[in-house]
Amino acid sequence: MGETEYAVIGGGLVGMAVAFGLQRAGRRVTVFDEGDVAFRASRGNFGLVWVQGKGAGLPDYARWSRLSAALWPELAAELEEASGLKLELSQPGGFDICLTEAELAAKAASMAALRARLDGDYPFEVLGHNRLREMLPAIGPKVAGAIYGPEDGHVNPLYLLRALTAAFLGRGGRIENGAAVAEIAPLAWGFRIGAAPGWRAEKVVLCAGLGNARLAPLVGLNAPVKPNRGQVLICERAAPFLPYPNLHVRQTGEGTVQIGASSEDVGLDDGTTPQAMAAMAKQAVDMFPVLENIRVVRAWGALRIMSPDGHPIYEASRAHPGASLVTCHSGVTLAACHALRLAPWIAGGSPPVPYLESFSADRFALSPAA
Amino acid sequence: MPIDSPFRRLPDAQARTLAFTFAGRELEAREGDSLAAAILAAGIATTRHTPVSGAPRGPYCMIGLCFECLVEIDGEPNRQACMVEVRDGMRVKAMQGARGLGKGPADE
Numbered sequence: 001m002g003e004t005e006y007a008v009i010g011g012g013l014v015g016m017a018v019a020f021g022l023q024r025a026g027r028r029v030t031v032f033d034e035g036d037v038a039f040r041a042s043r044g045n046f047g048l049v050w051v052q053g054k055g056a057g058l059p060d061y062a063r064w065s066r067l068s069a070a071l072w073p074e075l076a077a078e079l080e081e082a083s084g085l086k087l088e089l090s091q092p093g094g095f096d097i098c099l100t101e102a103e104l105a106a107k108a109a110s111m112a113a114l115r116a117r118l119d120g121d122y123p124f125e126v127l128g129h130n131r132l133r134e135m136l137p138a139i140g141p142k143v144a145g146a147i148y149g150p151e152d153g154h155v156n157p158l159y160l161l162r163a164l165t166a167a168f169l170g171r172g173g174r175i176e177n178g179a180a181v182a183e184i185a186p187l188a189w190g191f192r193i194g195a196a197p198g199w200r201a202e203k204v205v206l207c208a209g210l211g212n213a214r215l216a217p218l219v220g221l222n223a224p225v226k227p228n229r230g231q232v233l234i235c236e237r238a239a240p241f242l243p244y245p246n247l248h249v250r251q252t253g254e255g256t257v258q259i260g261a262s263s264e265d266v267g268l269d270d271g272t273t274p275q276a277m278a279a280m281a282k283q284a285v286d287m288f289p290v291l292e293n294i295r296v297v298r299a300w301g302a303l304r305i306m307s308p309d310g311h312p313i314y315e316a317s318r319a320h321p322g323a324s325l326v327t328c329h330s331g332v333t334l335a336a337c338h339a340l341r342l343a344p345w346i347a348g349g350s351p352p353v354p355y356l357e358s359f360s361a362d363r364f365a366l367s368p369a370a
Numbered sequence: 371m372p373i374d375s376p377f378r379r380l381p382d383a384q385a386r387t388l389a390f391t392f393a394g395r396e397l398e399a400r401e402g403d404s405l406a407a408a409i410l411a412a413g414i415a416t417t418r419h420t421p422v423s424g425a426p427r428g429p430y431c432m433i434g435l436c437f438e439c440l441v442e443i444d445g446e447p448n449r450q451a452c453m454v455e456v457r458d459g460m461r462v463k464a465m466q467g468a469r470g471l472g473k474g475p476a477d478e
């Protein structure tokens with residue numbers, strides 16, 4: 001039981017980026033995290049810092065993702081300095097590899113449409129097989145081509161989480177582990193966190209991933225998030241063969257080859273299935289035949305946190321001022337924006353970008369589908 | 371040949387003797403030995419150097435979990451020595467760093 005200025009609920013990548021950013025803005029922060037029994041996307045994701053293809057339905061999401069990718073080197077440098085860890089951030093550009101001409105043409109058309117909606121300011125290239133092979137000699141004969149996004153990259157997401165945590169604790173932040181918050185009660189001044197007597201916080205930021213759906217209504221917010229499962233295969237370390245990340249295969253800074261990720265609507269089931277694993281492995285070998293004999297050393301499933309349109313939700317409660325909500329589907333990519341731009345806004349600053357309202361949950365109330 | 375190993379065979383070990391090589395050295399094993407056990411019994415503690423830090427590693431858990439005992443067996447990289455039985459004539463090498471991604475024994 002105690003008192004804090006800001007209570008951040010959830011200690012995943014979103015919560016820790018927000019907590020670190022609030023602290024950087026001079027706030028006193030306590031993070032409450034449910035622990036190992038929770039579904040935690042931050043411990044099972046693919047590690048891409050990814051821009052291309054995002055925002056086809058909402059150009060502001062493309063702008064926001066690009067801003068985060070551009071801010072990533074600053075975040076990485078600060079976290080590496082504070083934690084002594086190496087995050088393995090690499091942003092050489094990345095590929096969305098297509099195995100058929102039809103798929104490549106469809107993706108090229110969708111990227112061109114997005115570029116038009118962004119007044120031409122959206123860099124990408126469409127590469128056929130031969131040009132792609134000059135950049136990625138390991139592609140197989142079945143590859144039709146790829147979209148190249150010069151702003152894409154990847155990072156070690158586990159070191160990212162560890163570095164955020166270490167930096168936050170190192171600067172005097174506090175984390176309550178094993179602290180599943182079931183109740184949040186608005187008080188005359190501030191909030192009670194947890195069952196009475198609970199903690200008292202001036203402000204509360206919901207960053208609880210899938211847990212937000214249940215917590216948000218307690219403080220007048222709406223977080224209609226649902227799980228979507230992704231399975232990931234981890235292969236043995238190999239000599240470097242893949243100098244650029246792509247959506248399906250990446251080689252980490254330590255040489256590990258990762259193959260991902262399925263997309264399955266199976267509710268709160270984070271298991272693995274031979275069918276999904278076999279399909280992912282086959283696709284990876286079609287793209288990169290040198291992987292034919294590589295050994296898979298482990299596999300897991302993890303749950304994405306999906307809003308109805310896949311875009312982030314950032315919202316300050318009108319009913320209960322001082323409460324806010326931060327949730328998104330790409331918490332690795334957006335970590336830099338969350339720490340360096342969104343947190344200062346939650347700390348009381350002005351909106352970091354003129355289009356922040358695009359990410360309000362109001363869009364779900366207005367859409368006929370909701 | 372006397373060997374300097376903390377591992378001692380049971381006095382009733384009767385199994386047939388097999389020959390294999392590790393890093394070019396001719397060694398003996400007993401039929402039924404795991405490769406990791408045979409290497410340890412021969413007094414060898416280091417079976418690879420890691421791809422990340424280059425630190426030396428050797429067999430540790432002996433039950434297939436820790437992946438520390440990775441070796442190259444007859445040209446095939448990154449095999450778990452504790453999960454493989456020694457065969458007569460097996461040629462085993464230490465893993466030095468990460469495996470290459472070529473095909474089979476031609477691998478470097």
Ligand SMILES: Cc1cc2nc3c(=O)[nH]c(=O)nc-3n(C[C@H](O)[C@H](O)[C@H](O)COP(=O)(O)OP(=O)(O)OC[C@H]3O[C@@H](n4cnc5c(N)ncnc54)[C@H](O)[C@@H]3O)c2cc1C
Binds near residue numbers: 015042331
């Ligand atoms: C397979 C897969 C691949 C992915 N690949 C990428 C990628 O390449 N790039 C990218 O940018 N993103 C990727 N993502 C998405 C990314 O992992 C998530 O956006 C990010 O981890 C979300 O972080 P989070 O903190 O919101 O959620 P989580 O990591 O789920 O954390 C939520 C936290 O809230 C806590 N919590 C929940 N309820 C409560 C409660 N009631 N009280 C207290 N604490 C609570 C939990 O303990 C948990 O730690 C991927 C996701 C998956 C599943």
